[in-house]
Amino acid sequence: MPKYEITLEKATCDGIFACLTRDPRFVEDDDGLATIDPDADPVYDATGEESVRLEDGRIVATFDDDRLAETRQAAKACPVNAIDVQEVGE
Numbered sequence: 001m002p003k004y005e006i007t008l009e010k011a012t013c014d015g016i017f018a019c020l021t022r023d024p025r026f027v028e029d030d031d032g033l034a035t036i037d038p039d040a041d042p043v044y045d046a047t048g049e050e051s052v053r054l055e056d057g058r059i060v061a062t063f064d065d066d067r068l069a070e071t072r073q074a075a076k077a078c079p080v081n082a083i084d085v086q087e088v089g090e
């Protein structure tokens with residue numbers, strides 16, 4: 001299973017929410033911008049191995065599951081390129 005890291009740049013995010021419809025882990029935050037909640041995916045049980053942290057105004061989340069394709073679609077759909085996805089190993 002690939003391990004991958006999602007970075008969501010809060011300063012770039014414009015609250016357009018194209019990401020939400022591609023990957024349900026992207027949710028609206030209290031500030032009206034997107035954030036990542038591993039438990040928000042109704043068809044996938046979060047394993048507890050996920051990590052989501054705020055780092056210099058970025059949401060950085062690490063996952064080890066088979067939802068990389070969904071995340072890539074969310075990143076591709078973001079009109080302002082606020083989402084970056086990188087594989088970080090097995």
Ligand code: SF4
Nearest residue numbers: 013014016017019078
């Ligand atoms: S699609 Fe991009 S701009 Fe829109 S909410 Fe998601 S991260 Fe933010």
